[in-house]
Amino acid sequence: MAQEDVFKKLVAHCKEYGFVFQSSEIYDGLGAVYDYGQNGVELKNNIKKYWWDSMVLLHENVVGLDSAIFMHPTIWKASGHVDAFSDPLIDNRDSKKRYRADVLIEEQLAKFEDKIEKEVEKAKKRFGETFDEKQFRETNGRVLENQQKWNDLQARFVKALNDSNLDELKQIIIDQEIVCPVSGTRNWTDVRQFNLMFSTDMGAAADGAMKIYLRPETAQGIFVNYLNVQKTGRMKIPFGIAQIGKAFRNEIVARQFIFRMREFEQMEMQFFVRPGSELEWFQKWKQTRMNWHQALGFGSENYRFHEHDKLAHYANAAVDVEYKFPFGFKEVEGIHSRTDFDLSQHQQFSGKKIQYFDPELNESYVPFVVETSIGVDRMFLQIMAASYSEEEILSEDGKKDMRVVLRIPAPLAPIKLAVLPLMKKDGLAEKAREIIDELKFDFNCQYDEKDSIGKRYRRQDAIGTPFCVTVDHITMEDNTVTIRYRDTMLQDRVAISDLKNIISGEVSLKKLFAKL
Numbered sequence: 001m002a003q004e005d006v007f008k009k010l011v012a013h014c015k016e017y018g019f020v021f022q023s024s025e026i027y028d029g030l031g032a033v034y035d036y037g038q039n040g041v042e043l044k045n046n047i048k049k050y051w052w053d054s055m056v057l058l059h060e061n062v063v064g065l066d067s068a069i070f071m072h073p074t075i076w077k078a079s080g081h082v083d084a085f086s087d088p089l090i091d092n093r094d095s096k097k098r099y100r101a102d103v104l105i106e107e108q109l110a111k112f113e114d115k116i117e118k119e120v121e122k123a124k125k126r127f128g129e130t131f132d133e134k135q136f137r138e139t140n141g142r143v144l145e146n147q148q149k150w151n152d153l154q155a156r157f158v159k160a161l162n163d164s165n166l167d168e169l170k171q172i173i174i175d176q177e178i179v180c181p182v183s184g185t186r187n188w189t190d191v192r193q194f195n196l197m198f199s200t201d202m203g204a205a206a207d208g209a210m211k212i213y214l215r216p217e218t219a220q221g222i223f224v225n226y227l228n229v230q231k232t233g234r235m236k237i238p239f240g241i242a243q244i245g246k247a248f249r250n251e252i253v254a255r256q257f258i259f260r261m262r263e264f265e266q267m268e269m270q271f272f273v274r275p276g277s278e279l280e281w282f283q284k285w286k287q288t289r290m291n292w293h294q295a296l297g298f299g300s301e302n303y304r305f306h307e308h309d310k311l312a313h314y315a316n317a318a319v320d321v322e323y324k325f326p327f328g329f330k331e332v333e334g335i336h337s338r339t340d341f342d343l344s345q346h347q348q349f350s351g352k353k354i355q356y357f358d359p360e361l362n363e364s365y366v367p368f369v370v371e372t373s374i375g376v377d378r379m380f381l382q383i384m385a386a387s388y389s390e391e392e393i394l395s396e397d398g399k400k401d402m403r404v405v406l407r408i409p410a411p412l413a414p415i416k417l418a419v420l421p422l423m424k425k426d427g428l429a430e431k432a433r434e435i436i437d438e439l440k441f442d443f444n445c446q447y448d449e450k451d452s453i454g455k456r457y458r459r460q461d462a463i464g465t466p467f468c469v470t471v472d473h474i475t476m477e478d479n480t481v482t483i484r485y486r487d488t489m490l491q492d493r494v495a496i497s498d499l500k501n502i503i504s505g506e507v508s509l510k511k512l513f514a515k516l
Helices: 003-016 040-057 071-081 099-129 135-141 141-162 167-176 217-223 226-232 278-294 340-351 378-389 428-439 452-463 473-478 496-506
Strands: 020-022 034-036 064-066 088-093 098-100 192-195 201-203 210-213 239-248 263-273 301-308 315-323 328-339 356-358 363-365 368-375 390-392 402-406 417-421 446-449 467-471 480-485 491-495
Touching: 003 020, 003 378, 003 390, 034 040, 040 064, 040 239, 040 263, 064 263, 071 098, 071 210, 071 217, 071 340, 088 099, 088 167, 098 099, 099 135, 099 141, 099 167, 135 141, 141 167, 217 239, 217 263, 217 340, 217 368, 226 239, 263 378, 278 315, 278 328, 278 368, 301 328, 315 378, 328 340, 328 378, 328 428, 356 480, 368 378, 378 390, 378 452, 417 428, 417 452, 428 446, 428 467, 428 473, 428 496, 452 467, 467 496, 473 480, 491 496
Parallel strands: 064 239, 417 446, 417 467
Antiparallel strands: 020 034, 088 098, 088 192, 201 210, 239 263, 263 368, 301 315, 315 328, 328 368, 356 363, 390 402, 467 480, 480 491
């Protein structure tokens, strides 16, 4: 199945099974804004808990914060967002559609990569076990030709970005004969910068209102609270401050479902270190964060690091953790060495001394910062994409059937346990309710009595429930139930009294933390 079709199915599945809805759908929706349904909000909360506990519980020197969305407007002047927080945009005159120029060029680079990978895959099938991939990549003519095209375009693209050369970005698009996906034409406007911050007014009177911004990132709330946390928590460097919160960006080219939205949620941690040690800590957090992703068990081959070709004005090192979505490798997390830029800027603009006295060095300095920043919504989409599977199985009547299953890691699954009475009569429904009442304080449980057991299993597979328990007439005799495992569809007969221990061992976050 084409990856584009897989993604369409995934989007449809998210709505059909209560994960993600279009915001304001009954009013025809609001572009690039989404709501999380009854199963989506549970998965989202579990993702946030996995991140939060891995940061705050597993690291004695990392503490939490929850800063306000509204902040003093000078903060965004100090951070550089007022002057430099923008995207290079280009319009197609025929379709009237607007695109990010850098994204169009990145997609062209991805096309060269796809051509190379297709050649490699064809050769793998042709030569089988004798295939030497390294030698093939180094000697095959078509691979070398596409690699050279990629190298030339990449070098030109990076130079244009570093020089902030908007004319060159347009010329690259023209020279590469990149067409508008809608109109199919190359009738492009000039490239121009567009600021991404939302603004509003604060104040009772219109003429006396102060222009403020909805925060485009959560990091600045951490920086302006650095002194408060450091002093009240008696924190010693190195230490970190973690935060989960909403951010807002006026994305003109918001697409790919919840991958790029105008209202989104971030999980960020700013780690404060001695000047000169930041690159060492950068490498440590780089590996720590990759381990966190790979602990979910979606295959190390589906992750990679992407070094930034153009560094932000505040950084001296930056790397992205990328995951292989149905639409290609895309960023899910960024790790940045932000130097002392942010604290120094806020020290300058506020007039307040923001320094740390290091008793070991007997000197004061502005700390350097290493940042890890991950989008909750992108992480949600990554888990859904990695978990979605269609399998051919035999139905209850022995015929071939298709089941859709979400292999969400059990600790993150929205519903941990479904309790299903074989039928409503003979006290089975009441017994099932007793089991729910006994376990609902430990796990998110769901009761379902409608349709056949097979159909109920299918529904639970589709929302990723790792365990289903069936209550039957034998249960009434010996207090045992059938427990069915989502991934294998195998079934065991177990005592009701053992359910808590069986399920606890699989759904606890400790199972993920043990891999870190």
